Amino acid sequence: MDALPTDPEPTDTRPTDAAPTDAVLDRAAGAVIGSAAGDALGAGYEFGPPLPDDARVGMVGGGTFAWAPGEWTDDTSMAVAVLRALAAGEPLDDDRTLDGVVDAWCGWAVDAKDVGNQTRAVLGGLAPRTAAAARRSARAFHDTYRRSGGNGSLMRTGPVALAYLGDGREGDLARAARAVSDLTHAEDDAGDACVLWSLAVRHAIRTGVADVRVGLPWLPATRRDPWAARIADAEVSRPRDFDRNGWVVEALQAAWSAITHGTTLVDVLERAVRGGRDTDTVAAIAGALVGARDGASAVPAAWRDVLHGWPGLDAAALTDLAARAVRR
Template sequence: MTLNADRYQGCLQGLAAGDALGTTAEFKAPGTFEPLTDIVGGGVFALQPGQWTDDTSMALCLAESLLTVQAFDPVDQLQRYVKWYREGDLSSTGECFDIGNATRAALHQFEAGGEGFSGSEDPHSAGNGSIMRLAPVVMYYAENPAEAIRYAALSSRTTHGAAECLDACRLLAAYILAGLHGWSKQDMLAPEAYREWLNEDSLTPHMLNIKYGSYRIKEPPDIQGSGYVVESLEAALWAFHKSSSFAEGALLAVNLGNDADTTGAVYGQIAGAYYGLGGIPAEWQSKLAMRELISDYAGRLFTERVK
């Protein structure tokens, strides 16, 4: 099937919707909060309904870089991340109020040395800060899946250089690509999928385990909405596999608690690409902060994608 504008809108607005939905439960252990049923704001950052966090801010920085430079430029991406971090650019509140440790360390490293790939390669820094923002790279290069997957991994290295993070970006890119190209859910989640795009032999054992369906045979508490990239991607796929609508899966994802905004954002990229904008509840769409900008960037990523 061919790429279409509705799935592009769904992918980027789905990321923001999952982020905005999940921020209410961020840093809360599962079972310690009333399960979410809607985008209501609040949470530890006392946000208005529809305001989102660092996941969406960084995705918009990445989209803006690709659209402005019309190429993949890690230094330009990092300059935009720094502008968000230092000045609150592309924040839903006008300031940077939420940033992961690995991302902050990488931005400090970049400010000191100017290196385009500033992410730590330490396995203990394998957080979910690069999968949470990934969609724009995949959308921009979606005509060539192998290139999209290659650039997905490179986009991680600006802030997250651990092997687990690079492979999580590769694998997530494959799921997003399949959604954007109109695959069925069964085909998207088939263990044998993506062999023409991904070199399975190079994937870390954890990522290969996820690709082969670890999320199918687990339930919470073995499914964790944590900040560890392996658990984060697994949780998003668990929610996608278990549900039959964007909203149902998004609520499963964020009600895992802990790093709920990012579990929601990762789920939202996959499910938004699959269901399209028409599958995201209209009342959620209408609440999104800076929705016009998000929609504009999604539309431009569709029309200006590399062909």
Template sequence: MSSNVSNPSIISAISVNSDRALGCILGLAAGDALGVGYEFNKPLPSALPIEMIGREGFEPGEWSDDTAMSIPIIDAGIASQGYFGDHELDLIAEGWFTWFEAQPKGIGQQIFSVINASHCERTAQSLAKASAMRYRQIPNRSAGNGSLMRTAPVVLPNLDRETVADAAGRISLLTHGDPIASEACVIWSVGIAHAIEYGSFDGIDEGVGLLPVSRRSFWNKALKEAQHRAPNTFRSNGWVVQALQGAWSAITTTKIPFDDPSRHLQLAMEAAVRGGGDTDTVAAIAGSLLGARWGLSAIPESWIGKIHGYPGLSGFELIERILSGYA
């Protein structure tokens, strides 16, 4: 298939697995752009329409750091031989340093502090050292949602679950020294890989099963809690656990329409935004799994046509970047 995707109709020609793989990334970007205009708001009423409205500093449809930090992971995956080794982590680090030097909008405090402390050396090792140092110094403030928001691209080179889990954990540690952030990334990334392969959300349990035995009950309880509570009850969603719970709640408490099942993607992403708080990140997290389950073809073309952002890409150019890289 041609990688020229300037015409939205070409999306319909993408194979099922490609549709889902592209869906996880474009779902992330669309959720990010959808949520950025509502960030830091209180929970919103269910009847309020959710649109890509932008906010001060962000144009309507413009994605933020969630997607911007994902793109170096996409590029490193393209350059890899099916896994993320030390060389690929250095490529990711270099991409983040370049992004940081562009004075990005909306960068989270934890990520800012880690990159700022390590930018002179410009290596993955320097990032990981700064991340670990932050965790030692302020352990109660090192489990933000900033590594979970960008984890989806780790599945693109290889869907093998253990390979995905290893990559998710290693890349998380570059900026988030708290192991709980890595655990969240493992769960979500494995869930995405499963959704791409099988078209279901069951892989979340598979992700929990790859954690140390001592950690599984914590996460099983957190996930079960999310399935029985509304997204707007997870008010501390800057913390990685509640960010994951908010996203999982939006997915699992939003009914799948009988007459149009794939519309679940849009409805659940809107529910994630209505939850309030860190709306762009929770919607990006939810969008990555929803896109992996329902595919790129389920994302409204009006959204794809509107989304754009660092490093100067449109939604369709992001699709082309992935398709041409993994051709």
């Protein structure tokens, strides 16, 4: 494994150590609400083919798992466990916090409609329900199948940035994003993608600008150029071009493509869904970053009104948890 980078210069210097402004709180909530909205929007189209550019996309539910309109899937449910820990002021660099996250995931997975194959394999029958045990299980999965680069850790990484908005916290965030990814996904690509996306979410909350390249200096040196090329490829492609979007690399590329070519939050999420296949996850990933850029206020009220999911939360509850995570 490549050595992790030493801390480079900060990528933005806008002060946020003071009390967060209303705009920052709106964008922080947007990282959570935008992701949940993308997740629920894509739920009814999951596993389907790409759609024409003019195809209507709606918050209709349905799909393979008979989702209710506005019901989020495993993407948001797993993110909620992280968000609740941050809202309680629990640090992600402490295995006691990660123990609680893993325990919550294991409890959720028992009756969940949909759990990703890799995540189910890692968490199924886990004993004890601890971070250390989860990492061992994730490594065993990787060693058995010689890969573990599914998109299941990237889909849930949006809230991680909320605890690291202060000045000079990029390095702490990069380490936290990778640590949370490693609980279920041992492959470097998965950890890299979570670092890139989490740092982009942080930057967007602080500045209102979506830029996935701000995270490149926080990757090991030998992996920066390959990721830069992947990002560039996404910018000249469409979400539908990434037909292996269950792989974390193409999931990130599809999401970034939707953001690059889209305009409003709604346009971005509809583009992500029209890309087909793992629609809820790509739209959830895109939603975290475009929501951090545009804020929760950019999510249509009609969508916010019907958003709901495990463990009995709605958009208002997610907004409250996001605000608490930022303030703590």
